Amino acid sequence: MTTVLNGTGRLNTPRLGVVDRTRVKNHGGLIETIADIKPSSSSDDLQTFFYTQTLDHFNYRPESYTTFQQRYVINCKYWGGANSSAPIFVYLGEESNLDFDLGGVGFFNDNAARFKALIVYIEHRYYGQSVPYGSRKEAFQNASTLGYFSSSQALADYAEVIIDLKKNLSAEASPVIVVGGSYGGMLASWFRLKYPHVAFGALASSAPILYFDHITPEDGYYSIVTKDFRDYLDSTYSSAAQYNSPPNYPVSMICKAMDETPKETDILSRAFAGLVGYRGNSSCYDTNIYNYPSETLVGWSWQTCSEMVMPIGHGSNNTMFQAAPFNLSGFIKSCKRKYGVSPRPHWITTQFGGYDIKRILKRFGSNIIFSNGLKDPYSSGGVLESLSPSLIAIHTKNGMSYIYSTFLLVKS
Template sequence: MNYSPKFPVKWVKFMVMILSIVSTGIAAGWTDIPRLSPTRGIIMEDPDLLSSAAVSDDLQTCYYPQTLDHFNYQPQSYGTFQQRYVMNFKYWGGANNSAPILAYLGAESPLNVSLTAIGFLNDSAVSFNALLVYIEHRYYGKSIPFGSREEAFKNASTLGYFNSAQAIADYAEIIMHIKSKLRAFYSPVIVVGGSYGGMLASWLRLKYPHVALGALASSAPILYFDKITPSGAYYSVVTKDFREASESCYQTIRNSWSVIDKIASQPNGLSTLSMIFNTCKPLTKSSELKIALKNMYALAAQYNSPPRYPVTVICRGIDGANETQDILSKIFAGVVAYGNLSCYINQQTNESETTEGWRWQTCSEMVIPIGIGNGTMFQPAPFNLTSFIQHCKTIFGVLPRPHWVTSYYGYKTYSPEIW
């Protein structure tokens, strides 16, 4: 049977809206490539927001027996695991009306986070009578191969099935399964994702054009590989955000790093810094403090959205400090404004599955060379590929493939410097 897509005129309007959306995405990190989740800022700034949010009764949780390895015919490749996806039929116009399907592609976090944090999908579903589908990324949440998280993350052999190519094949298979099950052969599919999820959306549309009519890839740094995008572009945007919020705040941050270095070089300097910043445990080196501050600024810029506008919050704290206070006391006032805690900088935290999973992804294929160039409010810190490769080899015993993404998915222009 020929299933040529047929859809109403108002769906064309949605495609036009997608093409008009422009978004800039940034992330934070120093030695590790930063996470790119569209929901991390909500979790970091208000952890109770998501945990207390009621999951709609309209959501139906399903599991699909997903193929372990889509690209190999060895016997072990035919193994399966239960991959979670969730559907919301509340607004769907039905298969008989060729009503559209919006498929949210889960990024590097459990699916339950996205269900309560991504409002764009619900708004669009109302306007276009769309079926909402949320699909969890393999190795996150409840979509764990090999029976348990412990087995799945056991070593590089079990983690070897954990990559973007397998993930988008998962999504394609589930989407086709849903369309077949619902007999929604003429319902156009738009895949949606933010940051890393946006990269997956664009790549799925590229690799599986018969599955998705279009992709909305918000804040997706698909060209931040090799030397296509300048390495320091990310922190230039962070700096721009703070400078636009407050010139004096920007200058204070920019001047603070040398003061930290000066104090750290003095006898008992680390104790002094620990006291100034009310650290949860004594600093053992000044880089602990500088990395924490840099990550805070970058995270604030990445999620500088209403109603809180965290960049403005930090700058108000810094600018609002007593003028007679020293520069680091002003910086600490910004830290407190960002999150009023009992102690700061080096809190004891348990490594989440998201952190562990993203570390593997960046040490295998997601080698995004984010560094810090000159002319920002930070101290220069170029991305060092040699050190990064050695770091990953130490952790996982495997070497990253920094050119794989551009080889497999392509890139905008050819630059001989890439190779």
Template sequence: MVLSISITGTAASRFNIPRLSPTRGALMHNPDLLSSAAVSDDLQTFYYPQTLDHFNYQPESYATFQQRYVMNFKHWGGANNRAPIFAYLGAEAPLDGDLAVIGFLDDNAIRFNALLVYIEHRYYGKSIPFGSREEAFKNASTLGYFNSAQAIADYAEIIMHIKKKLNTFYSPVIVIGGSYGGSLASWLRLKYPHVALGALASSAPILYFDKLTPRGAYFSVVTKDFKETSETCYRTIRDSWSVIDKIASQPHGLAILSSKFKTCEPLKDSFELKDKLGDMYAGAAQYNAPPTYPVTVVCGGIDGANGKQDILSKIFAGVVAYEGNRSCYINQPTDASETDVGWRWQTCSEMVTPIGIGNNTMFQADPFDLNAFIQECMSLYGVPPRPHWVTSYYGGHDIKLILQKFGSNIIFSNGLRDPYSRGGVLENISETILAIHTVNGSHCLDILPEDESDPEWLVRQREAEGKVIQGWIAQYYADLEPTLIKQKDLS
């Protein structure tokens, strides 16, 4: 069964693609946010009988499943005032975490008198086809309906259902998403312009496909983040890999490493340790948000260790600083979450993000090997990935040349300390497709809740985004006025 997938051995370094979650960093450092107390009492949950397959007319395509969406009417100006709708597009996780952590909608609800809608992505959370998660993830035949095109069609259908149900045909819709969800928001605006007036795509790496972005870009930014934080920390990490390999090659070397890093189970090979450390450094960089700044935390542990300690003791001090005091670290016995399993299918089908590790980083070189990736996916699902499909279906090549005349009303926001920002849109495409980025920002930081401790550059980024959206809506109302006058004359 797909649910029992585990990846081990050296192939995993080529196979794993860093998660594209807008909430992972926030929830990792504050898991209490998922408590019911953190979620607003103003949220109302609904279910929509969603079509399984929007693009075929075979009998099985007409099957339905219950797709969850949540609404907040508290500050909505109402249908009679044509007040706007802000629709958050869920990504590769249950919707619960987004309700607790995504703040942009709630923070702007009063300003725009907006109705807030949050829609869960198919195959996650409670939006499971085929009656159960076990059946939905059974094999490639049931997983075949699990893709981005079906997802944005789901979102479009639910948004149109809500507008019809509330009789709010002329309320402009702004779709908002982060990371993979940010890509979905931009693609929905391009594919369904009659459904969404505009899109805020936060940390959306829509150019990290095919060969649009250098394959080593992600880990180059991780390295840059650490090097700029602390040169000594960077050098310690860079030099640690060969030390791990040297010890692992010795008799009882894995036992020595297991003891040194207080692993939860004895290491089977050095890759387990190196993979965990690499994930930690990448996650710290991707979610290097104020006020804690995880890269600074890791380097504080490494640099703060006793100068007489050996290099691996310093590395372990960084692990403890990042993860806190635990009974054990590395290879904790945990079951793969539905998010991990779902994202693995998505990256093994269409979301083939060719992230590798090149030379001149603080990591050991490990280039992305497409053939090996395809073989791994074939062994798991029996079907090969389609590495060129995203750019075929959504575009990406010569993006400015194409979209400056074709598209409109999209904000691509990024923080340049986010390794995924290298696959984002960092320059304005036109007067209405804008790139708003901050030098010090991290992954999806702009759509997380506002806080009094927010640095000025983050406050300005959010203000700029709000001003652009306000302009879209004002222009929409101005363009709508002649239509309303004509309708009134004909009535």
């Protein structure tokens, strides 16, 4: 999301989904986006269904029994069937339309055939085609209609769909492995903790479950961003020096581009000019491409203003960014102006735990794999060390994030 600075600090939280989605068209001011990754599964393998979902799982008011249609998609191509108790891999949708993820999950593509697994994708409520109240306009009308838009409600949704699906398939004996990335990775780990009778195990990729209540230093995210860019510049200059040969002489190209900048140009701009001189120029750089309104940004805005309060900021000494510490009071005021409600910054750790995570997971958790790529800024809030033989952490030093890449490591 956009960074909002008003002289008092950082107020917004970067969205968790890490797949690059590129703007394609505008519908009445709302931008549709698509994943940059091409699904490997044929559309012929995918079957779409809708489950009549309960709006409110935790109360008994008349409106709690309102229902909506929640989308889920099944790929039966590799499934060994209920009679053989073949496993079920369930993808827990995150803060986006489910279409972005169908067929693109590396873990599924690599392992479904091997384990003869059924693949199931479940869309997160309030995203894609799984919107209560009949339309997005009605669902996002105010805090009253958005009040059912929470991680706990989403987890209960997933439990209902999985239990109903297993019953319909007579697959009660088939073990379920839930899978998710970023926010979906959080949901996968939390689902295993909250619904161990439904999921036998979880694969949580790029899941910053420790980025709440200042468990992780608030500058962790932007420290990694800074390091990533520093490493990229370093590799660019090293490559230029190593391959400084005709006809281009890249070192000369970099130096020439830097020297041709105006005298008053700052160091960062000179470095950028050198990079452009080496890598190539473009007539226009759209710096606002990720700031256009989309269903993901609109939905994530509510989630961060209600319960997903992640104190992310940056100081003046350890990142390349202008000092902007996380400002909780300013954040609360901003959310109250936007939605008329105050965030609950401590709810996630109350509901799912966080402090002394090793003790909590050892007591209550098992069969969870946490995978991270250390170049992903959100890895700063992830579980990076194995905690027990069944609580395993996998990470790559130069890896990215998310299930499209990191999950491929699970095989090895």
